[in-house]
Amino acid sequence: MKRLLSIGLILALALTALPAITLGDGVTLNVWTNMTGVVNETFAEVCREFTAETGINIDYAAPANDYEALMKTKMATEDLPDVFSTHGWSVIRYSSFLRPLNDQLWFGDISEVIIPLITDDDGNIFVLPVDIDIAGIVYNRDILAEVGVDVDDIVTWTDFAAVCELVKEAGYIPVYLGGKDDWTIGQFFDWVAPSFFVTNEAENDRDALIDGTFDWNKWGALADMFADWNQRGFLNVDAATSDYATCTTELGLGNVAFEFFGNYAIVDANKAGPANLGMMPIPAYFEGDTPTLIAGERLAMGVWKDSKHPEEALQFINFLARPEIMSKLASANGALAGFESVESDTGAVAGDFEKYADVRTFPYFDRIYLPNGMWNDLCATGLGILNGSMSTEAIVDYMRESYLEKMDLL
Amino acid sequence: MKTAMKKNWWRYLLTVAILLLYLAPFYILIGVAFKMPSDPSSRWILPNYIYLDNFAKALEGRILQGMQGSLIITLCSVSLIICVGALAAYPLARNKSKLNKAVRGFILGVMMVPPLSILVPIYSVMKVINGISTYYGMVLLLLTFQLPLSIFIYSNFIASIPTALDEAACIDGCGPFRTFISIILPQLAPVTASVAILTGVTCWNDYQFSLYILQKPQIASVTLAVSDFFAQTSSNVFAAAAAALLGLLPIAVLFLLLQKHFIKGMVDSAIK
Numbered sequence: 315m316k317r318l319l320s321i322g323l324i325l326a327l328a329l330t331a332l333p334a335i336t337l338g339d340g341v342t343l344n345v346w347t348n349m350t351g352v353v354n355e356t357f358a359e360v361c362r363e364f365t366a367e368t369g370i371n372i373d374y375a376a377p378a379n380d381y382e383a384l385m386k387t388k389m390a391t392e393d394l395p396d397v398f399s400t401h402g403w404s405v406i407r408y409s410s411f412l413r414p415l416n417d418q419l420w421f422g423d424i425s426e427v428i429i430p431l432i433t434d435d436d437g438n439i440f441v442l443p444v445d446i447d448i449a450g451i452v453y454n455r456d457i458l459a460e461v462g463v464d465v466d467d468i469v470t471w472t473d474f475a476a477v478c479e480l481v482k483e484a485g486y487i488p489v490y491l492g493g494k495d496d497w498t499i500g501q502f503f504d505w506v507a508p509s510f511f512v513t514n515e516a517e518n519d520r521d522a523l524i525d526g527t528f529d530w531n532k533w534g535a536l537a538d539m540f541a542d543w544n545q546r547g548f549l550n551v552d553a554a555t556s557d558y559a560t561c562t563t564e565l566g567l568g569n570v571a572f573e574f575f576g577n578y579a580i581v582d583a584n585k586a587g588p589a590n591l592g593m594m595p596i597p598a599y600f601e602g603d604t605p606t607l608i609a610g611e612r613l614a615m616g617v618w619k620d621s622k623h624p625e626e627a628l629q630f631i632n633f634l635a636r637p638e639i640m641s642k643l644a645s646a647n648g649a650l651a652g653f654e655s656v657e658s659d660t661g662a663v664a665g666d667f668e669k670y671a672d673v674r675t676f677p678y679f680d681r682i683y684l685p686n687g688m689w690n691d692l693c694a695t696g697l698g699i700l701n702g703s704m705s706t707e708a709i710v711d712y713m714r715e716s717y718l719e720k721m722d723l724l
Numbered sequence: 725m726k727t728a729m730k731k732n733w734w735r736y737l738l739t740v741a742i743l744l745l746y747l748a749p750f751y752i753l754i755g756v757a758f759k760m761p762s763d764p765s766s767r768w769i770l771p772n773y774i775y776l777d778n779f780a781k782a783l784e785g786r787i788l789q790g791m792q793g794s795l796i797i798t799l800c801s802v803s804l805i806i807c808v809g810a811l812a813a814y815p816l817a818r819n820k821s822k823l824n825k826a827v828r829g830f831i832l833g834v835m836m837v838p839p840l841s842i843l844v845p846i847y848s849v850m851k852v853i854n855g856i857s858t859y860y861g862m863v864l865l866l867l868t869f870q871l872p873l874s875i876f877i878y879s880n881f882i883a884s885i886p887t888a889l890d891e892a893a894c895i896d897g898c899g900p901f902r903t904f905i906s907i908i909l910p911q912l913a914p915v916t917a918s919v920a921i922l923t924g925v926t927c928w929n930d931y932q933f934s935l936y937i938l939q940k941p942q943i944a945s946v947t948l949a950v951s952d953f954f955a956q957t958s959s960n961v962f963a964a965a966a967a968a969l970l971g972l973l974p975i976a977v978l979f980l981l982l983q984k985h986f987i988k989g990m991v992d993s994a995i996k
Contacts, residue, residue, distance in 0.1 A: 350955035373940050378955035380935055387936055390844045393851050559959060563764075586762075 341626050342371040344395040348381040349613060349647075352581075356646035357613075364633050370626050396621040397630055402611045402681055404441040405434045412440035412616040413624065420635045423653040427609055431677050440616045442631050443652030445644035447612035448667070448675060449576040450605075451505070452583075455590040457486050457571045465594045469605060471509070471539060474572075474597045478548040481571040489543065490570040491700075492561045493554035498575075499696035500680075500689055503536065505574045505596055505608060507679040510536050514603040523683040526721045530714035535599075537709045541699050554700040565589060577648050577663050584662075593666040595673050609675035612649050685720035688713075756965035781960065782953075782967035786941075790949030791971060793938070796859050797945065798927040801866040805923045806916055808867070809874025814904050816875065817882035818890065828879065835872040840932055847936060857940040865933050870923040877922075881915040882908060917985030921978070928975045946971035 349357055354376045361372040377384050381401065388394050389411060400408045415421065416438055424432075428443045458465055461480040468474050478488035492498040511519040511532065522528040543549055550556060550564075562579050564570045566586030573579055580591045595605035615634060617627040633639060637656045644651040644658035650667060651658040660667050680689050695712055698704030704712070718724045729736070752767050757778055759771045816824050839846070846865065847856075855861025885908065893903040931947040938945060950971060953964035979986075 373942075375939060375941050377935075377939075378952070380951070384936065384939070387843060387847055391847045391851060393847075393856075559961070 340369055340371065341623050342373055343397060343623055343626055343630060345372050345374045345397045345630065346381070346385075346395040347374075347376050347399040347613065347615070348378070348401045349376055349399065350378050353613065353643065353646045356643055360634070360639055360643065363639075364630055367633075368626075368629060370629065372630070392620070394618040394620075396618055396623055396627045397615055398618070400441050400611060400614050400616055402447075402614075402678060404432050404439075404611060404614055404616060406681065406686065408616060409434055409438070409440050411618060411620075413619040413621075414438040414440055415442060415617070415631070418442075418628070418632065418635070420632070420653065423635075423655055425650070425652055425654050427650075427675055428611070428652060431610055432614065441611065441614035442616075442635055443611060444613040444615060444634055444640055445647050445649035445652055445658065447576060447608075447610045448650060449505075449608045450593045450595045450666075450670070452565065452573045452575055452577070452579050453592055453594050454486075454565070454568060454571050455592050456568065457481060457484070460484060465592070468594065468597055470601065470603075471506075471597050471599055475543070475546075475548070478543070478571070479546070482547055487550050487564065487570045488548040489572050489574070490550045490556070490561045490564050491553040491574075492557040492559075493697055493700055494557040496693035496697055498558055498561060499553075499700070500693035502540070502574045503692040503696055504679045504689075506539075507536060507683075508606065508608070508676045509596060509599040509603070512676055512679065512683065513598065513606045513674065514600045516602065517600065520683070526718070526723050528717070530710050530717065533713050534706045534710050537695070537699060537706045540696065541706065544700060549700075554697060562586065565591065577660070580662050581648055591662055593663040593670075595670055605673060607670060607673050607675045608678060610678045610681065612647055613643060614652075685717065687720050688716055691716045753965050753969055756962055757969045759962060761960070761962045778962045778966035779970070781963035782970060785952050785963065785967060786944045786949040787946070787967040787970055789942075790944040790946040791974065793859070793944050794928050794946040794971075795974070797862045797866065797930075798924055800859070800863045801870065801927045802920055802924045804863065804867050805870050805874045806919055809871055809919065810878050810909070810912060810916070811904070812871075813875045813878030813882055814908060815900075817879040818887070828876075831872045831875050834869075835876070839869055843936065850937060855937065857938055857943055859943070861937050862930075862933060862945075865937065866923075866927050866930060870926060874919050874923060877915060877919055878912065881912065885911055914985050914988040917982045917988070921982055921986050924978065925975055 345361060347354070347357055357376070358374055361374045364370065365372055375395075385394075385398070389408075394411055400412075404412065420442070421439070424439070424443060425446060427448070428446045429439070432439050432441055432443060434440075453465060455465075458477070458481075461477070461484050463477050463480065468477055481488040491502065511523060511528075519528055519532065544553070550570075559582075561570075561573055561575070562582035563586040565573055565579065566583035566589050568587060568589045577593055580593075583589060583591060595607050597605050615631060617624065617631060621627050634643070635653075637653070640651050640653060640656045641658050644656070645660075648661045648663070649658065650660060680692065684692075691713060695704060695709045698709060698712075715724075751770075755770045756767060758773075758775055759765075759778075760773075760775045761778075763771060765771075816828055850856050850861050850865070853861070853864075855864060889907050890903050893907045898906065929947060930945065931951070934945040934948050935951075938948060950964050950967045953960045953967060
């Protein structure tokens, strides 16, 4: 018996020496993305197609929620995947780890919408934008029709609040948030803040936000608007404790008029029910300003500058840049393709993309105008308003202090 | 009997309350695992139907692969933790020198270090020894962080065994190693069950190291396989519950098999 146990133990120990299994021989690329669901499956399929065509193996990983934490550790230890997605941070966070891709043949094909968002001060781009994240507010067309509102009449936040009042009176929830997943609250501020501080050509704080001279008392107007909505019952009663899954379920069941999510929420909402959903631009804060859309990276892939297999990594990037592959991945995301010339299936919002093609786009607020690390402050202060623990003054002080600290100005 | 029950009613009430507190997560887990994703009823309400698709989805994921990985990792880690821990604890318990006292203090100190606070150095070392995405990398890490607990428990237990046994063995011609193997080791069965359960459960449930070390999709642990079902915008809590239910079965069975020894070990440690 003892001998058997010893043999068992030795065998088990021997098993630990086994490295991860890879398919076939030759070069193996480590490829990581932050994609989930259908896009993740489609990407895995594309990886298999690449291996079948080139014989180059791919170890594809998509650690979902843990992607950012893992990438931070990998950056700290300088051990990045050969090819990885930059989830909106190709310039600010990852550019020093990535190989510039301006020399690739497809460089001139990149869409005009995305190119300023992925270009650094020296004119370098570090990623292949497979698709473009263009987002507004997701809304229920039927509810707006029922209360007799044309979505294009909603130009300012005052108009938006008036519609919320009508929606509430009609027995629907105007805006749904899922505070347990606090990013849903952070995203609200990320969506709305540009209209207060960035989009108005006549009066904006773009430079002040970047150079550290921003007057944070101005943030009070935004916090007040959110608190006012909460007080007037425009938000779901469980806004602080609900979650993203409930947000999309309620949207799909046709109980909610507006949600501040990208178009991926429509895909998730359709799982709960076939609600008639669309995308509208984000209203303006100032009279005279116009509604805008948010634009940014969605699936953007870069090559680690110290990759042991740079040629193969570039080969993979160029494979992703093929029109049919790019179209397949962009369609899985329900997003516009990264190249002007490539068509994609944008699903329920295809008409909206066409309708709002000329609407001005602005980048995600926190990615450009807030120092690294302030995303959590957007989430925390929003929750503070919802649970009544923070006054407007407290939020302004909190944001100012965090901003100055992270800008090294304290 | 009835008088005793009447007198101690609050103790029974407290026991029931604690029991309910511990059973509540399992109750919810079972309910969710058998519930249809489209069922909007409260998590506290058990479904009045049996829905097995969540288990099918769980099995389509990496749960079996995760169970296999966790089994290898746990088996190897616990075996090494027991062997090395017991061997290290014996001289520490028997030779009460200043140096050994300092060593014991150091080992206890290591137990206080939160592993994630030294994540970057750990990851760098793992990278150098090619331990990333390997079972041996995981085993080494778990061994490192669980060994202090094992040494602490064993050395306390061995200290309570009369030294007269060692002296008798010495008279009979045994060296220290033989004394340990033939005389001390057979006494350690109950406490070994305690060490095996305490460290085994930790190894099986480990998420923090698995997340950072097991990066290739071909190699997984139970916790990673369950976490696959959670993403910012597309979570499947029902399949995750089914996967978690499958994943906790082996360790629950192990606990049930070893609980007699575990309790004996705890009691013996307390008495001695």
